[in-house]
Amino acid sequence: MICDIIISNQLDIFAITETWLHSETNNVAIVEILNTLPDFTVFHIPRPDKKGGGTALFVRTSFNITKNQTPTFISFEHIDITPTYKNFNFRLVVIYRPQPSTKNKLTTAKFFIEFARLTENLKNCNSPLPITGDFNFHLDNNDKADAGNFLDFLS
Numbered sequence: 001m002i003c004d005i006i007i008s009n010q011l012d013i014f015a016i017t018e019t020w021l022h023s024e025t026n027n028v029a030i031v032e033i034l035n036t037l038p039d040f041t042v043f044h045i046p047r048p049d050k051k052g053g054g055t056a057l058f059v060r061t062s063f064n065i066t067k068n069q070t071p072t073f074i075s076f077e078h079i080d081i082t083p084t085y086k087n088f089n090f091r092l093v094v095i096y097r098p099q100p101s102t103k104n105k106l107t108t109a110k111f112f113i114e115f116a117r118l119t120e121n122l123k124n125c126n127s128p129l130p131i132t133g134d135f136n137f138h139l140d141n142n143d144k145a146d147a148g149n150f151l152d153f154l155s
Helices: 002-008 027-036 108-122 143-155
Strands: 011-017 040-045 055-062 063-067 077-085 091-095 131-134
Touching: 002 011, 002 027, 011 091, 027 040, 040 063, 040 077, 055 077, 055 091, 063 108, 108 143
Parallel strands: 091 131
Antiparallel strands: 011 055, 040 055, 063 077, 077 091
């Protein structure tokens, strides 16, 4: 399915959240994808010791990729790279924020604190900066205070 989406839409970069891939057990899936897409490379951050989660970026090899150093966070997973093609570059951040629960002990308050730290780290970026992913806020529901707080933060 991933290969189909990339090929049929002629994509150069494809971001995925909730990959459910583990570094030890699912490398075969990534190898199979890259066998079908030999002109791509993958950047994958699995969720260690837990089910679900994970982020991945499939990037065409014509891009020169720099991995950016950002802190590790507890309330979300992320990949931070700078793709460069000829004279153009941009910084790309892909985020997956698991839904808070009593089981994972994550809170929205912790996410806002950590996301603020990330954006503070990114504030001196002088190139275009798309931030994408799954933040698990239901922005279509105006009754949710967390969603409104997230939109306020972004603005």
